[in-house]
Amino acid sequence: MTKRIKAPEDLRSARWFAPDDLRSFGHRSRVMQMGLGPEDWAGKPVIAVVNTWSDINPCHTHFKQRVDDVKRGVLQAGGFPLELPAQSLAENFVKPTTMLYRNLLAMDVEELLRCHPVDGVVLMGGCDKTTPGLLMGATSAGYPAIYLPAGPMLRGNWHGKVLGSGSDAWKYWDDRRAGLINQKQWLEIEGGIARSHGTCMTMGTASTMTAIAEALGMTLPGASSIPAADSNHIRMSADTGRRIVDMVWEDLTPAKIQTHAAFENAIAVAMAMGCSTNAIIHVIAQARRAGCEISLDDFDRFSRFVPVIANVRPSGDQYLMEDFFYAGGLPGLMNRIKQHLHLDTLTVTGNTLGENIEGAEVYNDDVIRPVDHPIYAEGALAVLKGNLAPDGCVIKPSACPAHLHQHTGPALVFDDYPSMKAVIDSDDLDVTADHVLILRNAGPLGGPGMPEWGMLPMPKKLLKQGVRDMLRLSDARMSGTSYGACVLHISPESYVGGPLALVQNGDLITVDVPARAIRLEISDEELARRKAEWKAPVARYERGYGWMFSKHIQQAHEGCDFDFLRTDFGAAVSEPDIY
Structure with missing residues (x-):
């Protein structure tokens, strides 16, 4: 039974539609122009269905139909659904990277909701940056919101x-x-390899971030792992539409759900899932939008005691997200690590996380392992710090060979992606398996947008010798579906003069994952001398969105959000009674 806090006259949309004045006459008459009548909207919550469908986003192909399922649920619950299209960030096609536009999507969503007669919102996403972008925007707007994950595609x-x-x-x-x-x-x-609609069916960034959305309490229980092509997904979409109407009456906003404890739940679940390295950047950004101070240290702390129990590629060796769902999905996994979770956090159901996962079962112990028989004894990610990365960097030790967890080798440096690509297949490249490949100028400003270039290709010369992995360092990101001994997100980035900019060919680099350390083996004096000689590169942009991005983007360890969108930058302007 819905615990109504709001009455119809308290609805935000009533400011547009309820008054007996000329302005509201204009609002009502234009809705009637679309063939609707007062019985469609009067006294009902207006639900925005923010849809990131587009013709060039294969992850969201089915959203053209799912939006109708959501609307059906909204109508059944007595709401008035309005589809509002938002920017669709198709991971495979957007250049140089969708990360350049995550914050633009967040701004799009926030402003869509602010300027329209909206009481609550269903956020339809799934492809990598759409999940954090949608949630960041809805969190900043502050109205009741629920997330609908696209779901993974079928096995290839x-x-x-x-x-x-x-x-x-x-x-x-x-x-x-x-x-x-x-x-x-x-x-x-x-x-x-990709034979149905839906997101990557490995534990890439898409499945990582939708699982995080569920762990935060922003989706219906079990919603994040339902395959896109499964009929359960259709029913879940309608359920989501029904639930958001009740959430409006209950005034259940993101601020009541996304607490510091909820973000700790998200981090614990991410570690157990064998998450994408991208989770760190997105969760930090999302948390700060919610007014919660989450940092790299929180991820490293949880990585010490939460094991990887999801046997899903690339950390796992066999299974995919379809198998994970049928083995019990995220509720089953969370029930197995409940000793690491805050079970009293509130969720979009109106119940606590503990109530949502009570009785959840695992049906295949090889897909979702018991905690005493994990894929990897520690969490999926490790945060390293040292003179090469004063503000930190990240590696995914669960997806790289153990012998590379501790390694010292000479640097082979590339100043940009094209110069690396031009020689990486050369049989004359002076490289051995002991070398440490370095790509710089690929961070938030240098990329621009921090592209997924961090899984540097293995030199063809070494592949022919049977070598399949080596240590690779960059200030870039890598796909969550990637694997290997890749150290990523080195902060501060080289483009702004971070220590990575000062590395020279032949310098010894040490990485020690157990000690959480990374070091450029030169003296502090030599490092200072090189810094004094460093010259800043020319600006990437002189106008438009790129210029704004360059002026306001934060570094990787800060979540790569815009500085002016932080909660501590200033309060959002309160809504005056001008409707």
């Missing part, structure tokens, strides 16, 4: 082998470069 297939998006692309591309896969086989893999 090639020659009877199960394919995982991203992870197997990197694997078989290296095989092709090494001469083990021919052109015909490569085209067959292209046609088999």
Whole structure:
């Protein structure tokens, strides 16, 4: 039974539609122009359905139909649904990177909600940056909100082998470069690796961030892992539409759900899932929008005691998200790590997280492992600090060989992605498996936008020798579907004069994951001398959105949000009675 706090006259949308004045006459007459009558909106919550569908976003292909399922649920619960399209960030197609536009989506959502007669919102997303972008915008707006995840696609297939998006692309591309896969086989893999709508079915950034949304309490229980093509997803969409109407009457806003404890739940779940490294940047940004101070240290703290129990690629060796869902999904996983969770946090259901997962079962102990038989004894990510990364960097030790967790080797430096790409396949490249590949000028400003270039390709010369991994460092990000000994998000970035900008070919680099350390093996005096000689690169942009981005983007350890969107920058302007 809905615990109504609001009455119809308290609805925000009533400011537009209820008064007996000329301005409201204009609002009502224009709604009637669309063929609707007072019985459609009068006294009902107006629900924005923010849809990130587009023709070029394969992850969200089904949203063209799912939006109707959401509307059906809203109507059944006595609400008035309005679809509001928002920017669609198609991870595979947007250049140089969707990360350049995550904050633009967040601004789009916040302003969409502020300027329209909206009482609550269903956020439809899933493709990597859409989840944090939608949630950041809705959190800043502050109206009742619920998230609807797109869901992972079905398993890929090639020659009877199960394919995982991203992870197997990197694997078989290296095989092709090494001469083990021919052109015909490569085209067959292209046609088999992504065979339905939905997000990546590996534990990439998409599944990581939708799981985090659920752990935060912003989705219905179990919603994050339902495959996009499963009929459960249709029913969940309608359920989401019904629930948001009740949330409006209950005045259940993101501020009541997204507490510091809820973000700690999100971090714990991310570690147990074998999460994408991108989780760190997005969760920090989301938390700060909610007024919660979350930092790299929180991730490292949880990584020490929450094991990886989701046997899903790339941390796992066999299974994909479809298997994870049928094994019990996120409720099953959370029930297994409940000793690490704050079970009293509130969720969009109106119940606590503990109430939501009570009785949740796991049906396959190999897909979702018991905590005493994990994939990896510690959490998925590790935060390293040292003179090369004073503000921190991140590695995913659960997805790289143990022998590279502690390594010292000479640097092989590339100043940009094109120069690296031009020589990485050369048989004359002076490189050994002991080298540490370094890519710089690929961070938030340098990329621009911090592209997913951090999984530097293995030198073809080494692939031919049978070497499949080596230490690789950058101020870039990498896809959550990637794997390997890649140290990422080095902060401050090289483009602004961070220590990565000062590394020279042949310098020794030490990485020690157990000690959480990274070091450029030169003296402080030599480091200072090089810093004094460093010259800032030319600006990337002189106008437009890129110029604004460059002026206001924060560094990776701060979540890469715009400084003027922080809660401590200033309060949002209160809504005057001008409707």
